[in-house]
Amino acid sequence: MIHPGQGQAVEREQAAPPFEGDAQRPAQSYWNESWERLRANRMGIVAGSLIVVLAAIAIAAPLFTQFLTHFEPFRLDLDHTFQPPGQPHLLGTDELGRDTLTRLIYGGRVTLGVAFLTVALSLSLGTTVGLVAGYYGRWVDDLLMRFVDVVLAFPAIFLFILMSILFRPTPITLAAIIASVGWGGVARLVRGEVLSVKQRDFILATRSIGARDVRLIVRHLLPNVLPVLIVAASLGVGQIILIEAALDFLGLGIQPPTASWGNMLTNSESYFFHSTWLVYFPGITIFVTVLAANLFGNAVRDAFDPRLK
Amino acid sequence: MPETLLEVEDLHTVFATKDGNVKAVDGVSFHLDAGETLGIVGESGCGKSVTALSVMRLQRPGKIVSGKVMFKGRDLTKISEGEMRDVRGQEIAMIFQDPMTSLNPVFRTGWQVGEPLRLHRGVDSVRALAGAVTMLGRVGIPSPAERAKNYPHQFSGGMRQRAMIAMGLTTTPQVLIADEPTTALDVTIQAQILDVLRSVNREFGTATILITHNLGVVAGMCERTMVMYAGKVVESGPTADVFAHPKHPYTWSLLRSIPRLDAERHEPLKPIEGLPPNLIELPKGCAFHPRCPFKIERCSRDTPVLNRIGETQMAACWVTQAGTELKERA
Numbered sequence: 001m002i003h004p005g006q007g008q009a010v011e012r013e014q015a016a017p018p019f020e021g022d023a024q025r026p027a028q029s030y031w032n033e034s035w036e037r038l039r040a041n042r043m044g045i046v047a048g049s050l051i052v053v054l055a056a057i058a059i060a061a062p063l064f065t066q067f068l069t070h071f072e073p074f075r076l077d078l079d080h081t082f083q084p085p086g087q088p089h090l091l092g093t094d095e096l097g098r099d100t101l102t103r104l105i106y107g108g109r110v111t112l113g114v115a116f117l118t119v120a121l122s123l124s125l126g127t128t129v130g131l132v133a134g135y136y137g138r139w140v141d142d143l144l145m146r147f148v149d150v151v152l153a154f155p156a157i158f159l160f161i162l163m164s165i166l167f168r169p170t171p172i173t174l175a176a177i178i179a180s181v182g183w184g185g186v187a188r189l190v191r192g193e194v195l196s197v198k199q200r201d202f203i204l205a206t207r208s209i210g211a212r213d214v215r216l217i218v219r220h221l222l223p224n225v226l227p228v229l230i231v232a233a234s235l236g237v238g239q240i241i242l243i244e245a246a247l248d249f250l251g252l253g254i255q256p257p258t259a260s261w262g263n264m265l266t267n268s269e270s271y272f273f274h275s276t277w278l279v280y281f282p283g284i285t286i287f288v289t290v291l292a293a294n295l296f297g298n299a300v301r302d303a304f305d306p307r308l309k
Numbered sequence: 310m311p312e313t314l315l316e317v318e319d320l321h322t323v324f325a326t327k328d329g330n331v332k333a334v335d336g337v338s339f340h341l342d343a344g345e346t347l348g349i350v351g352e353s354g355c356g357k358s359v360t361a362l363s364v365m366r367l368q369r370p371g372k373i374v375s376g377k378v379m380f381k382g383r384d385l386t387k388i389s390e391g392e393m394r395d396v397r398g399q400e401i402a403m404i405f406q407d408p409m410t411s412l413n414p415v416f417r418t419g420w421q422v423g424e425p426l427r428l429h430r431g432v433d434s435v436r437a438l439a440g441a442v443t444m445l446g447r448v449g450i451p452s453p454a455e456r457a458k459n460y461p462h463q464f465s466g467g468m469r470q471r472a473m474i475a476m477g478l479t480t481t482p483q484v485l486i487a488d489e490p491t492t493a494l495d496v497t498i499q500a501q502i503l504d505v506l507r508s509v510n511r512e513f514g515t516a517t518i519l520i521t522h523n524l525g526v527v528a529g530m531c532e533r534t535m536v537m538y539a540g541k542v543v544e545s546g547p548t549a550d551v552f553a554h555p556k557h558p559y560t561w562s563l564l565r566s567i568p569r570l571d572a573e574r575h576e577p578l579k580p581i582e583g584l585p586p587n588l589i590e591l592p593k594g595c596a597f598h599p600r601c602p603f604k605i606e607r608c609s610r611d612t613p614v615l616n617r618i619g620e621t622q623m624a625a626c627w628v629t630q631a632g633t634e635l636k637e638r639a
Contacts, residue, residue, distance in 0.1 A: 029415075029417075029460055030414065030415060030460070137370075138370075200410040200411075201405045201406070201407050201410040201411035202410060202411050202412055202413045202414075204367060204405060204411075205403075205404075205405055205411045205412075205473065205476075206413070206424070207367055207397070208365055208367060208397055208402070208403040208405075208477075209397060209398045209402070209424060209425045209428065209476065209477070210393075210394035210395060210396070210397035210398025210399070210425070210428055210429060211394070211398075211424070211428060212394065215428075220413055223413075223415040223416075224413070224414070224415055226415075
């Protein structure tokens with residue numbers, strides 16, 4: 001057997017492309033690379049920007065209504081009901097003379113707020129359960145995953161009806177209700193990912209240097225499942241907006257007079273034949289937002305999902 | 310007489326499967342002296358890795374059912390999980406077969422190599438990184454300060470294995486367990502990694518357990534060799550003696566199955582006939598007897614125990630314990 005000296009060994013390794021990473025090239029992390037890929041996706045960037053703009057408008061709603069529309073979301077004006085789009089009501093008024101644009105902007109606060117909060121809640125709960133189930137395996141896994149099966153088998157619509165009777169739907173309770181169903185899917189996703197990641201030797205190697213379970217889960221497993229989470233989050237937003245709108249529309253969600261995109265549609269169906277704008281504007285807003293969220297979600301998946309590389 | 314660091318006594322590790330209990334480690338005993346290099350050889354699935362993992366108590370989902378692992382006066386199978394974590398990080402380090410997956414892909418290499426320092430020495434991340442860079446340099450990674458900023462995917466297999474060795478050594482453990490450290494690497498890189506292990510053993514005085522199925526590696530690296538078959542130690546002794554005069558037919562067959570420079574031209578390699586036994590239902594008697602060219606009637610009846618044969622060696626074989634020489638039959 002040949003035993004080259006240390007010096008020779010070093011030279012040989014340096015002179016053996018392409019397996020040697022080039023030391024001159026700046027370190028490209030997974031995150032940098034994914035970010036570059038996302039930036040290159042023009043459609044995704046447009047869709048993402050649209051979401052950001054909508055969110056910004058929703059956050060800054062009082063400013064917009066003060067300087068752009070000059071109306072209050074709840075102010076009735078019974079002398080000017082069913083005004084068609086024009087001046088001074090850019091998108092018309094509803095049956096109580098409330099300004100549609102103002103209510104859309106305020107409704108965005110509720111709808112987008114509920115969507116983001118729901119995503120945050122179901123991701124945190126689902127991720128925790130998925131990590132614990134996947135990492136510990138055996139009876140812990142069985143117990144948690146059977147519970148997830150129960151959650152996912154539950155007819156969601158009845159749960160929503162029941163919950164909205166028990167708790168007065170506010171944006172926060174509504175988010176909690178939707179998340180109480182949505183986390184199950186996330187838990188499954190994360191668990192599956194953990195099962196594959198924990199087979200890799202670095203988990204054993206990290207245990208072999210004396211790391212605790214908590215450290216392994218939080219510092220080593222979690223970053224490895226983050227890509228899946230980012231994808232799940234971005235694809236989830238659109239879906240949740242739709243669910244929320246549907247619940248509002250059915251009267252199970254946010255209650256009038258608080259405006260949400262969904263409950264603006266509830267009222268407008270009765271007036272569709274003479275005041276079509278009351279249907280079009282909330283409908284188009286929901287449609288465009290969900291479309292943008294899904295396009296952005298797809299772009300994020302293309303950029304971040306390690307399996308698509 | 311050098312100080313004995315690690316003494317394993319009658320270790321049994323089983324894996325419960327739906328078909329029954331797999332006795333992956335079935336009564337293994339051995340010792341490791343300070344500063345020495347011990348080779349554990351055997352075919353795949355003979356219990357080498359599980360033995361090593363059991364020493365570290367990382368054999369999950371397997372279970373250590375009996376036996377002792379004495380390390381510096383303590384039985385590692387008895388101490389608490391918290392104490393065991395301290396042993397793992399600081400006193401016994403382990404490196405694994407596949408360097409491609411033994412580093413976490415989402416962290417910079419330097420961060421990971423310094424992790425034992427942060428975990429066990431309470432060192433802040435700047436000093437841990439400095440320690441990692443020093444150690445990366447010691448295992449022969451060029452421009453370690455630059456390389457520490459790289460991610461594992463920018464490292465070659467050989468460099469990753471060096472990084473793994475560096476990670477194990479940051480806390481200067483007394484024992485390094487290398488589980489097939491070169492199996493996944495190509496031959497030139499193998500030689501370099503063995504070189505690193507050899508210099509680690511020399512410079513740090515780290516006692517090394519080298520697990521491999523490559524007899525050449527053992528011959529070049531280890532003072533003592535232990536041969537395992539079906540979860541048991543079948544032979545042990547100084548490497549030179551074991552290679553020159555194997556006292557177990559399994560060792561003899563293994564040695565005969567590798568190519569030799571001094572062999573006659575066109576002489577075919579001689580494989581060991583048959584397959585390793587099913588560890589759930591071991592054959593009665595000696596586990597090797599169905600494949601053994603020397604078997605006698607007693608071999609299928611009684612299980613042989615490890616006994617001293619000759620000056621330096623131990624073997625578990627009725628044939629050689631009865632004084633028979635293992636020789637090629639015409």
